[in-house]
Amino acid sequence: MISIALFMIFLTTLFGAYSSLIGSQKDSNAVRVMYSGARDLFAQLSEDVRLSTIDYFNLVADKHVLQLLSKDGLKQTVYRVVDKDGGKRMEKSVSFRTDLKCPFPPGIEIIENIASNKLEIADFNFLVTPVVDPYSHDSSENKEPQLQPMVTFLAEFKSAGKFSFPLQASVSSRVYTKVDERDRINLGGDQAVDSCGI
Amino acid sequence: MPEILIGVSVLAIAIITATNLIVGITRSNRANMDDLTAYYLASEAIEAVRSVRDTQWMNNLKWTGDASYNFWSRGTGIDFEQGGTYIVSRKAGTQAFASADALTALRSSAPWQISKIKAVEKDSPVTKLHLFKVANLKQFLHLSHTTLGDSLDSKFSRYVSIELVDKAMEVKSTVKWSDKGNERNVTLSTVLTDWKSGPN
Numbered sequence: 001m002i003s004i005a006l007f008m009i010f011l012t013t014l015f016g017a018y019s020s021l022i023g024s025q026k027d028s029n030a031v032r033v034m035y036s037g038a039r040d041l042f043a044q045l046s047e048d049v050r051l052s053t054i055d056y057f058n059l060v061a062d063k064h065v066l067q068l069l070s071k072d073g074l075k076q077t078v079y080r081v082v083d084k085d086g087g088k089r090m091e092k093s094v095s096f097r098t099d100l101k102c103p104f105p106p107g108i109e110i111i112e113n114i115a116s117n118k119l120e121i122a123d124f125n126f127l128v129t130p131v132v133d134p135y136s137h138d139s140s141e142n143k144e145p146q147l148q149p150m151v152t153f154l155a156e157f158k159s160a161g162k163f164s165f166p167l168q169a170s171v172s173s174r175v176y177t178k179v180d181e182r183d184r185i186n187l188g189g190d191q192a193v194d195s196c197g198i
Numbered sequence: 199m200p201e202i203l204i205g206v207s208v209l210a211i212a213i214i215t216a217t218n219l220i221v222g223i224t225r226s227n228r229a230n231m232d233d234l235t236a237y238y239l240a241s242e243a244i245e246a247v248r249s250v251r252d253t254q255w256m257n258n259l260k261w262t263g264d265a266s267y268n269f270w271s272r273g274t275g276i277d278f279e280q281g282g283t284y285i286v287s288r289k290a291g292t293q294a295f296a297s298a299d300a301l302t303a304l305r306s307s308a309p310w311q312i313s314k315i316k317a318v319e320k321d322s323p324v325t326k327l328h329l330f331k332v333a334n335l336k337q338f339l340h341l342s343h344t345t346l347g348d349s350l351d352s353k354f355s356r357y358v359s360i361e362l363v364d365k366a367m368e369v370k371s372t373v374k375w376s377d378k379g380n381e382r383n384v385t386l387s388t389v390l391t392d393w394k395s396g397p398n
Contacts, residue, residue, distance in 0.1 A: 010206065017213045024220040031227040035234055042238065129309045134256060148252035150245070150309065165231055168341060169238040170245045172252065176394075 027160065034159035037119030038167055041090065044114060045153060046171045048077060053175040054149045056133035057182045058104075066126040066151060073179040076104045079114075081124045088121040089113040100181040102196035120158040127152040135178035149173040229377060236354060236373040236384040239329065239341060243286040243358045243371040244388050246310040251367070251390055261392045262362065284358045285327060286371075287311045288342050315357065327355035327374075353377075365392040 048068060055067035055076055064081035076095045081088055092111045095104040115121060132138070134146035150172040157165045254261045288309060315327075329341040331350040341352055353375040361368045370387040 014209060014213070017217070021213075021216050021220055024224065028220065028223045028227055031224075031231070035227070035231050039234055146253070146256040147309065148249055148256060150249055167235060167238060168242070170242045170249075172245050172249045176252070176255075 027162065030160040031163055031165075033116070033118045034120070034157050034163065034165055037116035038155070038157045038165060041115045041119065042153060042155075042167065042169055045079065046169060048079075049151045049171040050174050052077065053173045053179050054128055054133070054151070055180070056136065057180050059128070059131065063125045063127070066128070069179050071175050071179065073100045073181070074098065079126070081121065084112075088124065090115045090121065090124065099196060100179075103182075122156040122158045122164060124153070124155045127154065133178070133180075148176070229382075232353075232375060232377060232382070233384060236375065236382075237386070239354060239356055240371040240373045240384050240386040243356055243373075244369055244386055246286040246312065247358060247360065247367075247369045247371075248388075248390060249310055250312060251392075255394045261394075262367075281362075282314050282360055283316070284312050284314050284360065285356065286358055287313070312358075327357050328352070329354045329356055365395075366390070367392075 045066075052068035052070055055069040055078075058067050058076070060067070066079040068077045068079075069075070070077075074097055076097075078093045078095075080091045080093070082091050083089075090113060092114045094109040095106065096108065097104050129150045129152070130147045134149065150170060152168065152170040154168050155166070157167065159165070251261050254263065288311070329352050331341060331352050341354065355374045357372055359370045359372070361370075367390045368387060369390060370385060372383055372385045374381065374383040376382070
């Protein structure tokens with residue numbers, strides 16, 4: 001009886017330790033997936049901001065949206081943090097145009113989630129500085145200081161509902177000229193649409 | 199009886215080894231997350247220096263600053279100093295969210311505050327280097343040297359060293375933190391040039 005009791009205690013301890021180890025390993029894997037996914041997402045966004053400038057003409061008052069314009073002004077990339085399936089996803093859409101004075105048609109290429117499907121985005125915010133085009137005619141005539149366009153990412157990622165990982169980064173644009181020929185203040189949007197036949 | 203003891207011992211060793219392995223993996227994951235956070239913090243400081251250089255150009259100022267308005271110090275009269283050590287922080291109150299009502303308010307707001315510190319301070323655990331977890335009015339948590347409201351001390355400290363050689367500027371950004379008594383750091387460096395050749 002004593003031997004059986006001791007054996008039962010031993011087996012219970014063994015099972016408990018094994019369960020704990022498996023749980024810890026699952027947590028570790030989840031954390032690894034979280035930070036590697038976060039690193040990939042930040043690397044992708046940082047690279048895109050460096051090679052682009054802010055699409056000031058279409059800038060909207062939404063911290064979950066980032067609109068970028070390519071250096072030649074012909075490609076627009078929009079990143080949007082959307083709620084989907086009980087979580088958040090980073091959607092990317094790309095639009096092209098052939099005339100710098102024309103608006104972009106709706107995105108022709110949409111990627112529903114540029115982040116890893118296993119990455120849980122708890123929150124993701126884009127901070128754009130400045131919020132007016134420093135290279136626009138209006139800004140040039142303004143005596144107030146002008147600033148090179150920059151985007152700050154403030155994000156929080158989660159893993160298995162247990163761990164959270166805040167991450168922040170700031171990246172400035174490497175485009176040092178005025179790209180868009182449209183002027184948010186001086187050019188009427190309707191006029192632009194009419195002349196472009198959209 | 200000896201067989202049971204041997205069996206128990208072998209299993210105990212196996213469990214202890216596996217536990218150590220899991221603990222090691224967990225520590226490694228935490229260290230990787232700290233490394234990633236530190237990397238982006240260091241990178242952010244270099245981006246801030248780049249932003250200041252670009253802003254100097256955009257306002258037709260000498261890239262290292264001059265007697266007039268100087269973005270190195272946001273006009274507070276502190277000139278750029280050769281071999282200086284700086285802390286880089288977001289200026290309080292300039293969380294530039296893309297909102298229409300912020301357009302006017304943020305137009306003249308330089309986002310970065312670059313403050314010179316004494317060289318000896320970078321190697322001492324002074325609070326000037328510490329980064330705090332700050333929740334702004336929009337409830338976004340970010341790390342900054344500036345404390346606002348209910349700020350919590352983070353484990354990270356950051357400073358930037360700048361060496362000017364001819365028309366090039368070597369910027370070294372260092373983020374330090376302590377991981378269970380072990381001092382760790384990430385240092386990134388880059389060379390910024392005056393390729394636009396602003397006013398001399």
